Amino acid sequence: MNYLVTGGAGFIGANFVKYMLKKYEDINIVVLDKLTYAGNLGTIGEELKDSRVSFVKGDICNKELVENIFMNNDIDYVVNFAAESHVDRSIEDPGIFLKTNILGTQILMDVAKAHWTISKDEKGYPVYKDGKKFLQVSTDEVYGTLERDIPEGQSLVDNGQLTVENGLSLEELKDLFKNREAMPKVFGNKFFTEEKGLDPRSPYATSKTGADMLVRAYNETYHFPVNVTRCSNNYGPYHFPEKLIPLIIKNILEGKNLPVYGDGKQVRDWLYVEDHCKGIDMVINGGRLGEAYNIGGFNEEQNINIVKLTIDTVRKLVVDNGELKVKDQYKNVVKCPLEKINYDLITHVQDRLGHDARYAIDPAKTVKELGFYPETPFTVGIEKTIKWYLDNQEWVNEVVSGDYQKYYNEMYGKK
Ligand code: NAD
Numbered sequence: 001m002n003y004l005v006t007g008g009a010g011f012i013g014a015n016f017v018k019y020m021l022k023k024y025e026d027i028n029i030v031v032l033d034k035l036t037y038a039g040n041l042g043t044i045g046e047e048l049k050d051s052r053v054s055f056v057k058g059d060i061c062n063k064e065l066v067e068n069i070f071m072n073n074d075i076d077y078v079v080n081f082a083a084e085s086h087v088d089r090s091i092e093d094p095g096i097f098l099k100t101n102i103l104g105t106q107i108l109m110d111v112a113k114a115h116w117t118i119s120k121d122e123k124g125y126p127v128y129k130d131g132k133k134f135l136q137v138s139t140d141e142v143y144g145t146l147e148r149d150i151p152e153g154q155s156l157v158d159n160g161q162l163t164v165e166n167g168l169s170l171e172e173l174k175d176l177f178k179n180r181e182a183m184p185k186v187f188g189n190k191f192f193t194e195e196k197g198l199d200p201r202s203p204y205a206t207s208k209t210g211a212d213m214l215v216r217a218y219n220e221t222y223h224f225p226v227n228v229t230r231c232s233n234n235y236g237p238y239h240f241p242e243k244l245i246p247l248i249i250k251n252i253l254e255g256k257n258l259p260v261y262g263d264g265k266q267v268r269d270w271l272y273v274e275d276h277c278k279g280i281d282m283v284i285n286g287g288r289l290g291e292a293y294n295i296g297g298f299n300e301e302q303n304i305n306i307v308k309l310t311i312d313t314v315r316k317l318v319v320d321n322g323e324l325k326v327k328d329q330y331k332n333v334v335k336c337p338l339e340k341i342n343y344d345l346i347t348h349v350q351d352r353l354g355h356d357a358r359y360a361i362d363p364a365k366t367v368k369e370l371g372f373y374p375e376t377p378f379t380v381g382i383e384k385t386i387k388w389y390l391d392n393q394e395w396v397n398e399v400v401s402g403d404y405q406k407y408y409n410e411m412y413g414k415k
Pocket residue numbers: 006007008009010011012013032033034035036037038039040058059060061080081082083084085086100104137138139140208230231232233234235240
């Protein structure tokens with residue numbers, strides 16, 4: 001199978017390329033990436049040595065370039081990760097978000113449509129070559145925000161009872177979390193389902209919604225073969241340190257303040273990036289054409305608790321047998337004195353404008369139709385992630401060598 005993976009040098013796109021190369025022998029991947037501040041060739045350095053992978057540096061908005069890729073490769077699947085992805089940047093400057101995220105998606109679809117069309121049916125709809133698919137990587141932020149009506153959270157299953165209604169039965173939920181020590185917490189009665197109307201709040205979320213709706217429009221209007229995935233917050237290796245978890249890890253190691261927006265009680269639903277990649281693969285291979293699928297599920301936590309758990313886990317991983325000493329292997333990585341790695345590093349700063357209160361995915365459709373389940377418990381995923389950052393400081397130094405410091409000063413200096 002021949003894949004065009006756009007944004008494959010970014011966080012999730014790169015993890016997807018790695019996942020697919022490991023899983024499938026018979027696969028060819030063209031990576032198209034503009035290498036913005038968020039994209040880094042070093043992230044897929046090993047993969048670029050693989051004869052199954054080729055790389056094109058360029059913009060998804062460049063129609064001629066995309067045409068060339070389709071002319072030179074018999075692309076079966078397009079997986080569109082390419083996007084401007086950071087909410088805070090979209091609040092500062094929305095323009096590029098609308099261009100890349102909406103118009104870029106349109107250009108990719110137009111070129112794929114032209115190359116995949118073989119004829120027209122009697123009603124005038126295009127007829128496509130068999131087995132082609134365009135997968136749009138959308139986000140749960142298109143659904144807007146949910147009430148945090150259980151402010152401190154409660155177990156989803158308590159005393160053998162479901163505490164709030166969702167799309168899965170008690171038995172299905174137990175099956176989903178068979179490898180978990182404890183049932184997850186929820187912070188509200190409602191969840192995002194694929195039926196919920198889209199109701200984005202930030203310029204970023206609105207640009208992703210524009211793309212999401214355009215993909216649907218191409219399916220309705222041209223019968224263009226598509227799927228949309230809407231995933232919750234990812235975390236894991238190669239996450240750019242402008243997003244909460246990698247930024248917190250980086251700052252802890254440097255002994256810098258940990259900026260928590262507002263009271264830190266906003267809730268996100270965290271998913272280990274490899275589980276997202278698994279979900280996308282399932283949708284490519286089993287998703288019904290024209291359908292949207294939620295990926296994520298019941299791993300809600302308040303930001304403040306994520307930050308505290310990250311501090312605790314960094315400490316646990318770097319300390320030498322409980323002695324007040326950093327392990328030798330991390331001596332050059334941990335620049336913060338060990339006794340200062342504690343909650344005093346937390347600094348509440350000005351809240352994000354229009355900050356969404358709670359995201360919570362109900363993945364029932366994807367679970368029931370495709371057998372998806374979120375495999376990695378947060379406690380396991382966060383340890384793997386922090387360990388990866390401790391062991392890959394070269395990567396961190398490389399990705400922050402550009403304008404990162406300027407961005408950081410501008411974004412946090414005024415908060
Ligand atoms: P990222 O910012 O880490 O990576 C984006 C990649 O796209 C970068 O490599 C960048 O160079 C590339 N890119 C940007 N503009 C481009 C353009 N015009 N042409 C070609 N390449 C371009 O983002 P990410 O976190 O990996 O997210 C990937 C996708 O998944 C995005 O579409 C995002 O909306 C979606 N998503 C992200 C999350 C999350 O938690 N990070 C959750 C759900 C969905």
